[in-house]
Amino acid sequence: MSVNNKNKQIEYYPSALTVAGSDSGGGSGIEADLRTFNALGVFGCAAITAVTAQNPVEITRIDTISAAGVKAQIDAVMAKIAVRWVKIGMLGSGENAAAVADALERFNMKAVCDPVMIATSGRKLISDDAAEVMMKNLLPRCAWITPNIPECEFMLGKKLSSENIADGAKALADKFQTNVVLKGGHDENSKKAVDYVCFKGELFTLSSPKLKFPPYASHGTGCTFSAAMAALSALKFTWSDMLQEAKAFVFGSLREHVEIGEGVSGMYPPVEDSLELIDMAEFSPRGRGGKKR
Numbered sequence: 147m148s149v150n151n152k153n154k155q156i157e158y159y160p161s162a163l164t165v166a167g168s169d170s171g172g173g174s175g176i177e178a179d180l181r182t183f184n185a186l187g188v189f190g191c192a193a194i195t196a197v198t199a200q201n202p203v204e205i206t207r208i209d210t211i212s213a214a215g216v217k218a219q220i221d222a223v224m225a226k227i228a229v230r231w232v233k234i235g236m237l238g239s240g241e242n243a244a245a246v247a248d249a250l251e252r253f254n255m256k257a258v259c260d261p262v263m264i265a266t267s268g269r270k271l272i273s274d275d276a277a278e279v280m281m282k283n284l285l286p287r288c289a290w291i292t293p294n295i296p297e298c299e300f301m302l303g304k305k306l307s308s309e310n311i312a313d314g315a316k317a318l319a320d321k322f323q324t325n326v327v328l329k330g331g332h333d334e335n336s337k338k339a340v341d342y343v344c345f346k347g348e349l350f351t352l353s354s355p356k357l358k359f360p361p362y363a364s365h366g367t368g369c370t371f372s373a374a375m376a377a378l379s380a381l382k383f384t385w386s387d388m389l390q391e392a393k394a395f396v397f398g399s400l401r402e403h404v405e406i407g408e409g410v411s412g413m414y415p416p417v418e419d420s421l422e423l424i425d426m427a428e429f430s431p432r433g434r435g436g437k438k439r
Contacts (some may be wrong), residue, residue: 167234174366185415193219202362213241213327349429
């Protein structure tokens with residue numbers, strides 16, 4: 147954002163806000179988001195929605211912050227900081243979802259939402275009423291949403307087969323009138339980690355090679371991906387470059403994981419650039435491969 151101060155143009159340093167839960171183990175949530183913002187050259191701000199006691203193996207306690215507390219944090223940030231983009235993660239309650247939706251409208255915020263509803267294992271992570279508030283009030287106000295396949299199925303109310311995952315991305319985009327990255331990296335039938343993108347009604351695939359990594363090293367991939375999307379958008383990347391760079395950042399963070407405890411590894415911002423390993427192409431339902439972007 148630029149301002150004119152006595153005929154002198156001032157370019158603010160790019161800032162992004164994460165609205166999410168705190169992970170005491172540092173692998174996901176606020177901690178992963180701020181680490182990603184910093185690695186990508188964006189000034190990170192935070193509004194904490196819940197405080198979790200966890201490590202990469204387990205969550206032992208969750209204390210949800212009140213909606214008034216979440217609103218106060220966002221208002222304080224927006225009062226003085228020129229936030230360009232917002233990443234939304236775990237919200238903890240329907241009241242918090244409503245407060246964040248209201249903030250997006252009041253401040254005309256551009257947001258990427260990782261709708262933390264259902265784990266890839268199928269475990270439900272949010273109450274029905276909170277999910278309803280998110281779907282009705284929050285997701286339609288976001289520029290991008292990044293669900294996993296179980297979350298997509300929950301929001302659409304139907305199962306997806308490996309042949310119609312792209313249709314799920316299109317259906318979500320139509321339902322919420324937003325852009326979608328449907329994360330398919332956990333599909334055991336695929337030789338690549340393939341995500342399905344619906345941007346302005348058009349379908350694309352976004353893929354990287356599959357990696358083998360030690361236990362728990364993938365903890366926080368969803369948080370890191372959506373945070374990278376927000377950071378790169380704040381840096382004014384085009385939408386297609388933003389997605390490919392975000393995918394490369396996650397791939398590199400997995401490839402350059404670090405050992406953080408006995409038998410436990412964690413993602414870490416990469417040193418090497420993996421962009422050449424990322425493919426983005428127009429979706430081809432017959433599997434012939436579309437035109438690369």
